[in-house]
Amino acid sequence: MEPEDVIGLVFAALIYGIPVFLAVMGFVVGGMLESAHFKSIKAREAGLSHYPAVPTPSLDPGRSVAHTELVAASVVVSLDYFKRILASFRNIFGGRVRSYESLLDRAKREAILRLKEQSPEAHIIVNLRVNTSQISSTQGRKKGLGAVEVLAAGTAVQYRS
Template sequence: MFDLILLLALLILGYTVGSHLEKRHFRSIVKREGELRDIHTFSTRHLPPGAEGAATLVAGNVVISIDYFKKISAGLRGMIGGRVSAYESLVERARREALLRMKQQARERGAESVFNVKLETSSITKGSGDQVVSVEVLAYGTALIPQRG
């Protein structure tokens, strides 16, 4: 009986706090994406002809975990198959956050564009049973810093 109450409490906690935090994170992502819109990112390997400036590597990474409610709901979804929207929003958050951090670093170094952007996703807690479900996303690319004067 106690176990059941604990489970329910965790589910409710995970759902309410988790979705609140997620909404807040998405609002923050959208806001910062607007602020960093003038940093252009390209996934091409080659620079456009005539591009000049100092090249330097910039990167951004983030580790995000899901909440308890999503973990359980994804587990249930696993039985019937189909889209696991709980995980979709997890990786979307992580990816957009990692890209923002990369762009932020580019801005700090005075760059206006980032080329050959690569995104790498890894599950850092793979194999550790059912403890922590989290995903890491690393975004990196070559920032081009215009040399003035």
């Protein structure tokens, strides 16, 4: 091979290799992190199943309230490189973007869990509100969801026992 060919090959490997490497890394590491996160969410949700968080503002009328507290928690999440590529392909054909669904699902569940963990002595969280807002498009790119903030807020109520 001529030296020019070798240089060309090296450049081609860099230009095509880096995105492929990032996509594979995103797929493998991102997938592992996601399943670990879902596992932790499920375990914590099971541990807090006696402590509901509801969007209605009403309280148990038979019990008197000892203490109330405003609780709020936010989680900022973003997609991995591989799923971002998948989602951009989905833009061509339309339809469900499953990678974003699972991302937002775990962010919302995580935010609600953090609410409960903020006031562990309360019995119920009422008037639960969950908001999602895009806070930045990453690396200056306009397209894509970038980083998304999920903010959960509610009023933690502790009844008199």
